[in-house]
Amino acid sequence: MLELRDLVKHYPSVGGETVRAVDGVSLRVQAGEMVALYGPSGSGKTTLLLMVATLLEPTAGAVVIGGRDVSSLSEREASHFRLSELGFIRQNFDLLPGVSAIDNAVLKLLKTLRWRDAQREITPLLERLGLGERLRHRAETLSMGERQRVMIARALSTQPRLLLADEPTGSLDTQRGREVLELLRELCRERGVAVVLVSHDPMAARYADRVFALRDGRLCDYETDHEYLAPSGLAAPSGLAAPSGLAAP
């Protein structure tokens, strides 16, 4: 489903040295598979996500999604790709303040559906996410967990093939975080969506099928880099059964 081919992003720095934000990352993610990426600040996680989301053009390499290289799309094509094929969930919940939960959730559907049809389409998903009673509430009146679920509904509303989740549990307590991760895994498996999850949260690894670490822009085996990551503040995900393989929750 998603294939990163020797992906590189270098930035020139003021001193003349090159900053290797992403330095030759290759990765395959299958439909319905959930991959977690760990890494400290500055390890290149966000740069990698931006390139996958077509928001940043790689210096070299390719991002192939469904057999198509999306790394050098025009702005219009990139917009269309993000709208129809990609779901993006962020830690700081990109909901529009002052706008109701359902209106926030249907945003991406409005491109192809009439408003009423879009609302009809999204309502079952929102209900399933436990927001049935909160559809008409404004974004700022929702709890953090509710906002994250609205974001998930919006991200999945267009039946994307790929879902990117950047610190999806960063602002949630343990219980809410677990619920969100469970929900993500469940929905992705059910809908066959490939998920790339970037997180600091050790708990996220329990729900991922495979776990990787990013170090200085390079993708490493999580198991072997465990000790490197730990001193930077990342605790090893407890109960991780299979290194760099399928992890049981």
Place this chain on the structure above:
Amino acid sequence: MKLANALRFYRVRLRARVVQECLAIVGIAAGVALLFASQVSSSSLQSSVTQLWRGIAGHATLQLVARDPQGFPASTLTRVRAIAGVRVAAPLLEAGANAIGPRGRESVELVGADGSLKRLGGTLVRDTDLAPFGGIGAVVLPAPLARTIGVRKFGQEVTFELAGHTTPAPLYAQLHERQIGSLIASPVAIAPLSFAQEMTGLSARVSRILIQPAPGAEAKVRAALVSLAAGHLNVESASYDDKLFAKAAAASSQSTALFSVISALVGFLFAFNAMLLTVPQRRRLIADLRRDGYAPRTVIALLLLDALVLGVLASVLGLALGEELSIHLLHSNPAFLSLAFAVGSQRVVSWQSIAIATGGGMFAATVAVLSPLRDILSRDPLAATGSQLGAGATRGGGRRALAGLACIAGATALLLAAPQAAIAGMVLLVAALLLELPLALGAMLALVRRLAGAITSPVPHVAAMELSAARARAVAIAATGAIAVFGSVAIEGAHGDLLAGLENAARDTNAFTDIWVSPAGTYDLLDTAPFAPVDRAKLEHLPGVRAVGLYRSGLLDIGERRALVIAPPRAATPLLPGDQILRGNLRVATARVRAGGWLVLSQAIASEQHLSIGQSFTLRSPDPMTFRVAALSTNVGWAPGAIIMNAADYARAWGSTDASAYSILLDPGFAPARAVREIERALGPNSGFAVQTAQRHAARQRALSREALASLTQIATLIPIAAVLAMAAAMGALVWQRRPRLAKLKLEGFPRAELWRTILLESLLLLSVGCLTGAIFGIYGQQLADRVLANVVNFPVVYSITALPALRSLTLVIATALAILAIPGYLAASVPAALALQD
């Protein structure tokens, strides 16, 4: 917090929001500028008259005034000086004239005075010694006037056109600003009394005597003067001319006052919109300070410091801008009024104008800075960060709508019952507009959502969502447009209706003659300068002339009104201007006025004097005479009011056979242009008379009407310009502030073109709601203004509903604001989606 710390803290915060603060300063400054310019414009005319009269009258508190330009015998002066308690009595002879020099001509008030005037201490002659040229036939002119007509040197000749003849007079001296201060801009020519009498042909006569009684003797002196006047002269206070002018300029003052109110509102909304830009930062500041334990009092003090800095800077900038506006755009034009009053062209900046404008600026800054007051006083320190701009705007909608309806009802009641309270009516209407606007916006958004339900495009949904999300700001921006279009439509509409009415009046008052022959000069556009009709027989025998009538006209002070008396020849047809008659039967009134002893009064004068049709009263003319009221009319285009009688009655009431113009009827088919040439030839080249066809005469009157109403045109133009700038700035800044939100949408896959269309649609919706509501209320405002002009000032008004100009106004405002907004909108829509990923 100590003041020094507060100032340091302000400076630190300013660095982080310097652009927003600058925009806020510009916004408030624009409001202050509009308010200041309108204040200066409205006060300049009145102040000019007041200054001139204070400059002449000095310490005089009483005056004995003639009722006609012929004045009264100068020997009266001896009798006045003989009254016990009179400290100083100074005679004056005044006459309207045209001063002509090698470079041009100017309308002036010729003032003849003697050395006693200086004893009154008025600015005009306080530092100018009239004695040295007392025995010389010469004139003194203010330096700018002398420069304009090109007479600069001692002894250089100035020609004066006076009541149908021309008189040369050498220049004795120029008056400079160091001598007469702001009177430098007054249109006066000063001559020794004896020379002025010689120039005007009014030998041994004076127009008024200014009197300074001894302390405590004023009442006694006044009683003695009344006895001396014997009902043929007026005894008035020295400030009487001020009052007369104030009454005459009431319509103009009211329209400028209305403009001030509208300017203040547009300016305030401009400022409020600008201040909304800094509200998010201030909310965060409040939350931080409250969280850190500062008491609400400290937070308010800090915000007031913000308001003080903002208000002071904005007011200074606004006063400077307003000064430029008042110099280059909002000229105060006396037009018609200069024919009856000596009005200068000086721009008078009073401390009141500065105080009102600065106060407005400080108020706007304070209200806008303290807008999150509820959050400050909240027990929850974080209340400020959680508040949304739109939250409050949606509550209390029903109550607001009801209050708006009540305001409309109030305005309607005033319109019907007390049209003189026009300003209050307009304020109520503006209040109604502001109260109903959120309702209109809500209805528009509901409509858009409904229509958008059938469209497969995110553009209308996102636009509606965004507008709903920041409702308070949307209402503020729409209100700016609404008030501007309201003001523009109301003023422009009333202006058009008034102009149409004045054109009708000009047509009516020229209907009974083919040719006018009257004293030449712009000072006599009202045909009120009397002359001896010695050329009548000569004119009667010219080819093509069927009849020569003597038209008489003059200005007569009745109460606080300087009324225009119109007296066509008894045989004139039509004798009365039909369209100007408001009450009474035209045919009967015509027959009665023709028969004599009857007159037609302006409704405003009749109502002030408690007169009705058929009632008799004594007209305080030079030779008081009893008349009966035949009908009530409009003011025939002369703001203080008019009186129409036949020329023979006028001669009796004025005790003079002088005429003001020859009205000449031609043989049927005889070309008026040829008749004009024949008459000019017969009168000779230096006759001092102007010969013109009735059509040309009416056209000149119409031109003067337009000139008089030019300030309204400027006002009607300036308000939408200010509004367009205000809305474009506010919406541009709003769009720019929304870039992170736009980036979020872009992150979700919305392309730039779609975001741009969304921004444009949002702007279009806001502008349309605001301007359309403003236009509808503006048409109502026009009706209110029309009724005031017709019923209070008594102007001839042609009622109309100016749908087309309203449509033009609102289309222009919408299109211009939208065109300006398209650029920041496009730039904002080009925001990189990655911006959404930055916290």
